[in-house]
Amino acid sequence: MVDSVLNLNDLAFFVAAVDAGGFAPASRRLGLPKSTLSKRVAMLEQALDARLVQRTSRTFTLTEVGRDFYQHARGALIEAEAAEAVVRRRQMEPSGTVRITASVPVAQAQLADCLPRLARAYPRLNVQLDVTDRFVDVMQEGIDIAIRSHFAPLPDSALVQRTLATESIILVASPSYLADRESLQTPTALEHHDGLLSGATATTWTLQDTADERVQVAPRAAFVANESVVLIAAASAGLGIACLPERMCRAAIARNELVRVLPGWHAGTVTTTLLMPHRRGQLPGVRATVEFLVEHFRADS
Incomplete structure (x- = not known):
């Protein structure tokens, strides 16, 4: 029976000596004096009250109990390394709070689907999403990541900008609406059709x-x-033709609730951009979130 707790380092020295075939070669591998290794193995034998090695000036031979002990000691060291690796991985896992702000369309069309997957992928990450179309001062409000969709290029600023996606703005309508109206072959024919507009003054489409x-x-x-x-729902209900970003219409088109009108034409493009303060982008949690979002938008496009 062992009266004291075994020193894991002594197990490591013993295994190293056995693997190397003696104290001298083990000392050269480990960069330690031969006398130190011999002394530590002797202390291990004393703690176990058992002879593990028969050694002379020329030989290094394991006893029967030494052979059995070696197998278990080697296994214990492997398990210890695995246990340490678990902790190291845990420490490296993205954690902490990541504050995200996004416009309403981006939150509905993109983040509602991918943020729960992000949270499952990184359980130690605390994601906080603020959905708003107002102007957000990223620096002053302590925001880590802002995601906005825009038609014109964003102005230069101190923020890091990363394009997530660029998509066309297309015309869509329900099959039932098109079945009851005159055919649409050219854009000028739209003047004889019902339009679902995004604002009272947004009366024309280019x-x-x-x-x-x-x-x-x-x-x-x-x-x-x-x-x-709301415009997608109105178009699906057969109220008229809507002019919307392609990604937002994709699900309704796949369900045959909407079809594309004048597929050779589009009303420009909309770009979705990720912005963040440079210093926050260095945090592991923010960096992992950014890469997750980039991959999500890339796969979705």
């Missing part, structure tokens, strides 16, 4: 084709809403 030909059209104002999900 369309362009692959040859960069541009034409401005004014559909009949049949419905007005400054919220994309």
Whole structure:
């Protein structure tokens, strides 16, 4: 019976000596004096009250109990290394609070799907999302990541900018609406169709084709809403034609609730950009979140 707790270092010295075939070669591998290794193994034998090694000036031979002990000691060291690796990985795992601000369309169309997956991937990460279309002072409000969709390039600033996606703005309508109306072959025909507008003053759409030909059209104002999900629902209900970012319409198109109108034309593009203060981008939790979002948008496009 062992009266004292074994020193794990002594187990390591013993295993190293056995693996090397003696104290001299083990001392050269470890960069320690031979006498130190011999003394520590002797202390281990004393703690165990058992002879592990038969040694002379020329031989290094394990006893029977030494062979059995070696197998278990080696296994114990492997388990100790594995236990340490678990802790090290845990310490390296992204953690802490990451504050994100996003516009309403981005939150609904993108983040509602991917942020729960982010939280599952990094359980020690505390994600806080503020959904708003107001101007947010990222630096002053302590925001780690801001995500915004915009039609024109963002102005230069002290913030790091990273483009997540660029998509076309397309025309969509329900099959039932199109079945009851005259066919649409050219953009000018839109003037005889019901338009679902994003604002009371947004009465015209500027369309362009692959040859960069541009034409401005004014559909009949049949419905007005400054919220994309409402416009998609209105279009799906057959109220008219909507002009919306392609990604937002994708699910309804896949369900055959909407079809694309004039597929050779689009109303420009919308870009989704991630912004963050440079210093916050160095934090492991923020860095992991950024890379997760970049990969999500890349896969989605």
